[in-house]
Amino acid sequence: MTLIWGFGSIALHFWKTLRTHDYFWSKIVLLNYLFTSILGTCAAGTWVGSIAAEKNVVEYGVEKYLWRGDYGIGIWLFWIGAGCFLPAAALAFEGGFINHKAAEYKKLKEEFENQKK
Numbered sequence: 001m002t003l004i005w006g007f008g009s010i011a012l013h014f015w016k017t018l019r020t021h022d023y024f025w026s027k028i029v030l031l032n033y034l035f036t037s038i039l040g041t042c043a044a045g046t047w048v049g050s051i052a053a054e055k056n057v058v059e060y061g062v063e064k065y066l067w068r069g070d071y072g073i074g075i076w077l078f079w080i081g082a083g084c085f086l087p088a089a090a091l092a093f094e095g096g097f098i099n100h101k102a103a104e105y106k107k108l109k110e111e112f113e114n115q116k117k
Helices: 002-020 023-049 071-116
Strands: none
Touching: 002 023, 002 071, 023 071
């Protein structure tokens, strides 16, 4: 779910925000990236939290806890969620804002030049 939402956010970023230079779409992309970061962090927390779960490995109960080797993957998911999508959210928002201001400046400049004529 996290990866699908993340790739969808990236596609939305290139499809709408960069092509239309609209500030509204940069806000939508920012929210999508933030949601993707939250999804990734929750997935990693769930995965890491289930590693030390109590398991009945044998009938006699000799081993009370089963430690799996997924801890590294869970931490990796956490860093992907928090370390990749949060800066992407900030850059998408800032880039959309700059594009919006540049388009407004260009429009104002054209209006000013047309009034001079």
